[in-house]
Amino acid sequence: MSSLLKIDGMSVTFATPRGNLRAVNDVTIELLQGESLGVVGESGSGKTVLSRATMGLLPGTATRTGTITYNGKVISELPKDEVRELWGTGMAMIFQDPMTALNPVRRIGSQLTESLTVRLGMDKKAAKLKAIELLKRVRIPDPESMLRKFPYQLSGGMRQRIMIAIAVSCEPELLFADEPTTALDVTVQAQVLDLITELRKESNMAMILVTHDLGVVAGHTDKIAVMYAGDVVEYAPTRQLFSNMKMPYTEALLKSIPRLETPTGSRLPVIEGRLPDPTKNEPGCPFANRCPYVQDKCRAEKPPLKDAGNNHFYRCWFPIGGEK
Amino acid sequence: MSSTEQIATTDIAPVQKARKKRPFGFYLAGFWVALILFLAVFGDFLPGPQWDESFYDSLGVAPFHQSHILGTTLDGYDMYSGLVHGARLSVFVALVAVIVGGAIGTVIGVASAYFRGKIDVVITMAFNIMLSIPNLVLSLALISVLAYSDENNPASTTRRVGVLMLSLTIVIIPILGRIARGATLQWSSREFVLASKSMGTTNFTIIRKHILPNVAPAILAIGFLAIGSVIIVEGSLAVLGIGVPGGGSWGSMLANGRGNIAFSPWEVYLPAGAIALTVISCNWFGDYVRKALDQRESKI
Amino acid sequence: MAGSGKAHMRPDGDTVLTVEDLTVEFKLGKDKIVKAVSGVSFDLVRGETLAVVGESGCGKSTLGKAILQLPKPNSGSVNFLSTELTTLGKKELRDMRPAMQMIFQDPVSSLDPRLPVSEVLAEPLRVWKRGNQVEIDAKIDELLNAVNLDPKVVRDRRSYEFSGGQCQRISIARALALDPTMIICDEPVSALDVSVQAQILNLLQDMKDRYGLTLMFISHDLAVVKAVSTRVMVMYLGKVCEVAPPDELYQNTKHHYTRALVASVPIPDPERPISSGFIQGEPPSPMNPPSGCRFRTRCPAASEKCAAEEPQLREVAVGHFVACHHPIEE
Numbered sequence: 029m030s031s032l033l034k035i036d037g038m039s040v041t042f043a044t045p046r047g048n049l050r051a052v053n054d055v056t057i058e059l060l061q062g063e064s065l066g067v068v069g070e071s072g073s074g075k076t077v078l079s080r081a082t083m084g085l086l087p088g089t090a091t092r093t094g095t096i097t098y099n100g101k102v103i104s105e106l107p108k109d110e111v112r113e114l115w116g117t118g119m120a121m122i123f124q125d126p127m128t129a130l131n132p133v134r135r136i137g138s139q140l141t142e143s144l145t146v147r148l149g150m151d152k153k154a155a156k157l158k159a160i161e162l163l164k165r166v167r168i169p170d171p172e173s174m175l176r177k178f179p180y181q182l183s184g185g186m187r188q189r190i191m192i193a194i195a196v197s198c199e200p201e202l203l204f205a206d207e208p209t210t211a212l213d214v215t216v217q218a219q220v221l222d223l224i225t226e227l228r229k230e231s232n233m234a235m236i237l238v239t240h241d242l243g244v245v246a247g248h249t250d251k252i253a254v255m256y257a258g259d260v261v262e263y264a265p266t267r268q269l270f271s272n273m274k275m276p277y278t279e280a281l282l283k284s285i286p287r288l289e290t291p292t293g294s295r296l297p298v299i300e301g302r303l304p305d306p307t308k309n310e311p312g313c314p315f316a317n318r319c320p321y322v323q324d325k326c327r328a329e330k331p332p333l334k335d336a337g338n339n340h341f342y343r344c345w346f347p348i349g350g351e352k
Numbered sequence: 353m354s355s356t357e358q359i360a361t362t363d364i365a366p367v368q369k370a371r372k373k374r375p376f377g378f379y380l381a382g383f384w385v386a387l388i389l390f391l392a393v394f395g396d397f398l399p400g401p402q403w404d405e406s407f408y409d410s411l412g413v414a415p416f417h418q419s420h421i422l423g424t425t426l427d428g429y430d431m432y433s434g435l436v437h438g439a440r441l442s443v444f445v446a447l448v449a450v451i452v453g454g455a456i457g458t459v460i461g462v463a464s465a466y467f468r469g470k471i472d473v474v475i476t477m478a479f480n481i482m483l484s485i486p487n488l489v490l491s492l493a494l495i496s497v498l499a500y501s502d503e504n505n506p507a508s509t510t511r512r513v514g515v516l517m518l519s520l521t522i523v524i525i526p527i528l529g530r531i532a533r534g535a536t537l538q539w540s541s542r543e544f545v546l547a548s549k550s551m552g553t554t555n556f557t558i559i560r561k562h563i564l565p566n567v568a569p570a571i572l573a574i575g576f577l578a579i580g581s582v583i584i585v586e587g588s589l590a591v592l593g594i595g596v597p598g599g600g601s602w603g604s605m606l607a608n609g610r611g612n613i614a615f616s617p618w619e620v621y622l623p624a625g626a627i628a629l630t631v632i633s634c635n636w637f638g639d640y641v642r643k644a645l646d647q648r649e650s651k652i
Numbered sequence: 653m654a655g656s657g658k659a660h661m662r663p664d665g666d667t668v669l670t671v672e673d674l675t676v677e678f679k680l681g682k683d684k685i686v687k688a689v690s691g692v693s694f695d696l697v698r699g700e701t702l703a704v705v706g707e708s709g710c711g712k713s714t715l716g717k718a719i720l721q722l723p724k725p726n727s728g729s730v731n732f733l734s735t736e737l738t739t740l741g742k743k744e745l746r747d748m749r750p751a752m753q754m755i756f757q758d759p760v761s762s763l764d765p766r767l768p769v770s771e772v773l774a775e776p777l778r779v780w781k782r783g784n785q786v787e788i789d790a791k792i793d794e795l796l797n798a799v800n801l802d803p804k805v806v807r808d809r810r811s812y813e814f815s816g817g818q819c820q821r822i823s824i825a826r827a828l829a830l831d832p833t834m835i836i837c838d839e840p841v842s843a844l845d846v847s848v849q850a851q852i853l854n855l856l857q858d859m860k861d862r863y864g865l866t867l868m869f870i871s872h873d874l875a876v877v878k879a880v881s882t883r884v885m886v887m888y889l890g891k892v893c894e895v896a897p898p899d900e901l902y903q904n905t906k907h908h909y910t911r912a913l914v915a916s917v918p919i920p921d922p923e924r925p926i927s928s929g930f931i932q933g934e935p936p937s938p939m940n941p942p943s944g945c946r947f948r949t950r951c952p953a954a955s956e957k958c959a960a961e962e963p964q965l966r967e968v969a970v971g972h973f974v975a976c977h978h979p980i981e982e
Contacts, residue, residue: 070845070847070848071816183934184708185934186934213872214873214917215912215916216707217916217918218918240847241846241918242846242920243917243918243919244918246921246922247918247919247921247924267922270920280847281846284850286850286878286879287875287917288875288917290879292878292879292898293857295854296850296853296854298851298854299847542761542764543756543762544762544763546717546722546754547754547762547823549722550720550722550749550752550753550754551750551826552749552776552779553776553779554746554779557779561764562764566764
């Protein structure tokens with residue numbers, strides 16, 4: 029498999045009244061064709077900024093450095109309109125709230141056929157047939173009647189399916205999914221995740237799945253980047269990450285997930301404390317204040333990204349299970 | 353409960369106390385509105401010619417005359433004091449109409465949206481019917497019905513002024529009422545209203561403490577725009593001959609002067625300019641309030 | 653699933669709340685009537701936490717609000733602290749409100765963005781005239797300390813300056829202000845990050861122990877309610893499917909719908925991907941619910957009997973009730 033997307037040393041800074049806010053620090057990530065990457069972290073960890081920056085969707089107050097290579101072509105220096113060309117055909121995006129991403133006053137059919145007629149130059153009849161086929165692909169029963177409906181007539185799960193249909197309509201090579209199931213019921217979440225995985229297998233589509241829930245990425249990604257305070261703190265193939273976790277933060281995140289096995293009436297493990305102030309550049313590991321294994325060295329010096337072998341990287345002086 | 357869960361100051365975004373840089377137009381519009389308000393209140397106490405005195409020795413002099421700074425009309429009335437006096441009438445009429453109409457509209461709109469039900473359906477329909485009639489036609493109709501006068505029984509001046517203000521007020525009610533209704537619908541669906549209800553807060557207190565303060569900025573923004581429209585409507589009515597009786601408002605000056613445009617064009621340009629500047633300033637303020645509101649809204 | 657029946661009611665406990673045959677209907681247009689809750693019965697014993705679990709549209713939130721008479725249910729009875737709420741007059745109902753409070757899902761929307769935290773918390777105290785300004789101020793500090801917020805830092809700030817988890821702490825403080833007997837928590841952690849969910853769940857547990865509360869905890873996620881609940885009631889399309897203590901419910905699942913919910917919980921383990929295999933699609937419209945058992949259209953075990961006859965709740969193990977003609981066998 030060849031490399032599809034390579035992010036090399038990307039940093040994103042926002043100019044705010046309180047000074048420069050570093051949202052993403054020197055992140056390097058590579059995604060192969062058809063591969064899926066989970067980006068996991070709490071609110072404020074920089075995970076959404078990372079995906080927006082990759083798509084070139086940052087507001088004017090942001091500065092981005094580093095290079096982005098897509099299909100062997102450096103796109104980080106391209107002018108905006110050329111990057112826009114890539115959206116829809118090369119890259120597509122689905123969001124947390126499908127209601128705001130769909131136009132409330134237009135029928136599903138016209139929204140779905142729009143990208144087909146505009147981007148792929150299909151005529152109306154062909155676009156309609158294709159739209160019905162797409163709705164079948166996202167497992168929507170009775171697609172003909174769906175074309176005539178308005179977004180408000182649909183449930184959250186159905187709307188997210190429509191968004192997925194629109195996203196895959198131009199056969200993208202890369203799908204950005206930003207918390208696609210956070211607003212959904214667990215039953216529907218499971219169905220939507222399964223659907224995305226099936227669609228990816230059908231057309232060898234790569235995916236970047238951004239979420240706060242390690243449980244969501246576990247079964248649906250090939251590798252995972254855990255983000256904390258703008259840094260990628262652990263980056264490993266999914267199975268490797270869960271079987272041989274190095275980073276105390278990843279462990280804490282995993283422990284805080286509510287499970288069916290949790291004994292009734294017990295206290296849930298929490299990550300104490302808070303994220304450091306992103307406008308200050310304090311020395312030491314940003315997780316030091318919340319880390320159960322913290323030592324003096326952690327407060328003094330920020331750990332570099334270390335290689336544990338097997339494509340497993342982490343950012344910790346005293347990793348779980350020791351070095352290597 | 354460990355103390356580390358306590359949130360520290362840096363965890364919360366600081367309140368931005370920094371002085372906002374306002375656009376230049378804000379000060380320009382502010383200066384004009386302040387000037388008009390000042391003249392409307394104190395204009396009659398300022399030295400200068402009487403507004404209703406005809407100067408037979410200087411009929412139709414052009415502006416920048418030594419004793420008539422903005423010139424006179426063909427009938428010899430002083431333009432400057434006419435405009436100052438007109439500011440008082442036009443602004444007074446507009447302010448009363450918008451404040452009274454806005455207050456009534458807000459009460460009706462907020463109550464209608466908060467309590468919903470059949471009353472809401474009726475009120476919405478009434479608003480829509482009123483809004484479908486052009487402002488000018490509605491005022492015309494009201495005046496001709498309520499202050500009917502012909503040569504034999506002329507309506508009294510007070511009655512005509514009263515009816516004029518009443519009709520302008522009625523024009524304002526559905527405009528601001530509908531804004532209030534829309535904003536209330538949006539805010540009363542927020543869960544803090546339900547939370548307040550579940551604590552046993554009375555509806556009146558909820559409206560007063562939670563709904564009105566949140567709805568007010570939207571009404572204020574549209575209220576400024578409404579002042580502009582009322583000034584224009586009043587001017588148009590005056591041109592049609594049913595403005596403030598006895599002349600004196602900017603609209604009446606315009607109406608009186610339009611026959612003389614060939615000889616003394618300033619009779620038309622000056623009041624028209626005053627109306628235009630005031631309306632533009634009001635609209636500008638309205639826009640500014642609305643923008644500030646949108647920014648606030650996006651934060652919430 | 654039908655869930656009519658009252659086999660699971662406990663007549664001899666120290667009951668705080670008894671709900672019987674509660675029905676809530678919404679009118680949509682002229683002839684369209686949605687039965688959001690149809691004939692639900694349950695009770696709450698002092699000190700317990702009842703979790704109400706189901707997909708969106710199953711009527712769980714409507715049920716919570718109907719108990720508080722916001723708005724009043726169409727039929728059925730709600731007996732709270734030996735007072736029948738459905739027939740109470742406006743004033744008498746208002747007098748009951750301090751004892752029953754609610755926490756909402758959207759932490760930001762449930763706080764008035766214009767008011768500083770101190771005003772948010774002072775409102776219930778002023779409405780009920782709980783002391784003078786000094787006493788109210790002291791109470792506000794006590795409440796903020798209880799939910800682990802530093803009063804000095806947060807008192808004068810407004811809701812949009814806080815994160816979702818912090819807003820939810822403020823909401824909890826507000827619900828505690830009037831020393832309630834019962835708090836209905838409507839999806840209190842669904843809008844929060846996983847790492848913050850645990851903090852809020854722990855806080856609710858602490859508050860329950862400290863103030864002797866009885867909780868009703870509404871959620872769509874079985875895993876979230878596991879740690880905090882003493883009894884779980886699973887709902888589907890306005891009806892009750894299964895009622896059991898949490899351990900019993902997960903280890904000895906009887907209802908096919910409950911099994912689907914259990915299977916959908918994301919497990920952070922790549923070797924055990926979550927599965928949507930048990931049920932497909934989404935619930936049918938509550939405007940036109942299926943006859944008999946309402947779950948039969950998605951149920952793998954549905955038979956003709958399910959279409960013809962509505963199953964009643966019956967006891968299958970101690971404290972474990974299920975409304976199904978063909979419960980899952982071991």
